[in-house]
Amino acid sequence: MAPQEAKKPSVLVTGAAGGMQGATGRVLAERLLKRGVYVRALVRTDDERAASLRAAGAEVVVGDLLKIEDVARAAQGVDYMFFTFAVQGGLLEASTIAAIAARDAGKRHHAHHSLCLKGIINNSQWCADLLSPSPVSHRHALSEAVFDAFATPTVHLRGAIYHANLTMQFGRSAGASGVIRAPYMAAEDKVPLIAGADVAAAADAVLKDFQSYAGQARPFMKSRLVQIDKLLLVSQLLSMDEIAAEFSNAFKKQVAFQPITPEAWYQELNTSTGGMVNSIALNHLQILWTMIRDSNQEGHNFVPGPAELVAAVPATEAILAQKPASFSETLMAMASA
The missing domain is CATH 3.90.25.10 (UDP-galactose 4-epimerase, domain 1)
Known part of the structure; x- marks a missing residue:
């Protein structure tokens, strides 16, 4: 008798419709669906983008990250949450709502999925810092602190400047x-650069081995501008x-x-x-x-992180993506569109 295949996790992907700031949620949802993962896609509007996610096999939930009732409903019964929020007002409110929804996700029984949320992947910024001169980067550091204050394990992905x-x-x-x-x-x-597709690939890799990353300090690149306590992707x-x-x-x-x-x-x-x-x-x-x-x-340009840390990270190639989407590839796709 063949050994039983390990159960694939179910994942709530926020920002799943995509947008002009990198579309990490959309790319991650598509990656997960291709490998047979159950995806619940949270979108703001039930439009053609939502329809295409449904056609690809996702469960689409329409809701607002700034409404606790919407996020709580979306978080019920899934294993993991990918949290991403555009550069706009409301990040701290949305982070707090997501953390509360994750904490309370196991309080109601769901017939088809696990009873508690096992972890969160937070799409943060490379320059997130409590002392940052940018209010946005300051709020991202506060957002990370909000997630870390709750019991649900959280992995923070700090991506560099997006190609987009x-x-x-x-x-x-x-x-x-x-x-x-x-x-x-x-x-x-x-300029330190990353493709939104590479951040999505990193999130996908973390989901495959979440416990290896939760709460651990494993940077891949370092800079004097960045506190080295999160996964930094360049x-x-x-x-x-x-x-x-x-x-x-x-x-x-x-x-x-x-x-x-x-x-x-x-x-x-x-x-x-x-x-x-x-x-x-x-x-x-x-x-x-x-x-x-x-x-x-x-x-203080970005340089490779300490060799012993890089070597210790499981699936390092998967985190940085075996073939990162280069700026050339991003531009060529844009020029030919």
């Missing part, structure tokens, strides 16, 4: 005028000139980097995105550029 972030900031000007513009930066200054370091070269290759035209004043950058980005980027995200991005500049000027 740069395509949103630079895509239109690169295509229209052949330049990319950023405040504070010099041409040789490097796949590339590119200078501003190298980023411009990637746009050149993608658009098959010469694209150059050009410094710009913070005020002009703010206005240009707000105009080029049609006001779709909220003021909280705009202010955060502006501060983020100063943090990256400071890291470069102080000579």
Whole structure:
């Protein structure tokens, strides 16, 4: 008699519809469904994106992360939760609601799933710090503390700057005028980058072996700007000139980097995105550029973490993704869309 296959976990994926800030929830839901994991997808709107998730096999729940009754209902009966929240107002409220919903998830019986929530994966930020000059990064550090204050084990994934972030900031000007513009930066200054798909791959890997990561300090990259106590995901370091070269290759035209004043950058980005980027995200991005500049000027660029820590991590290749989605691949996909 063949040994019985281990039961695959059930996962509540928030942000499952995807959005313009990386779409980690959407990519993770698709990855989990492909390997036969039961996915409950929490979405804000029952639209064509929700319909495609249903068609792929997900249970779709419509709800708001800022409404306790919605999240509590969605969390009932699943094994794990992937929590992600866009750069906008409400992060601390949503984190608290998610932590409470996870704590209370086992109080009501559900016929088809486990009776308690075993763990949470929190999609945080590389620069999350209680002393961060960015209110958003400060709130992410508080969000991590909220999750850690509850009994449900939580793994915090701290991703670097998303590729989608740069395509949103630079895509239109690169295509229209052949330049990319950023405040504070010099041409040789490097930016730590990660693809949203790589963060989703990391979350998938953690779900396969959650107990190996819960509550443990295992960084893959380090910087003086970051407290080394979470999983920090960085796949590339590119200078501003190298980023411009990637746009050149993608658009098959010469694209150059050009410094710009913070005020002009703010206005240009707000105009080029049609006001779709909220003021909280705009202010955060502006501060983020100063943090990256400071890291470069102080000579504290991201470097490999301690070898003994990297070697100790199970499935290191899976966490960093065996073939990280490079910025080139991201841009080529955008250019051909």
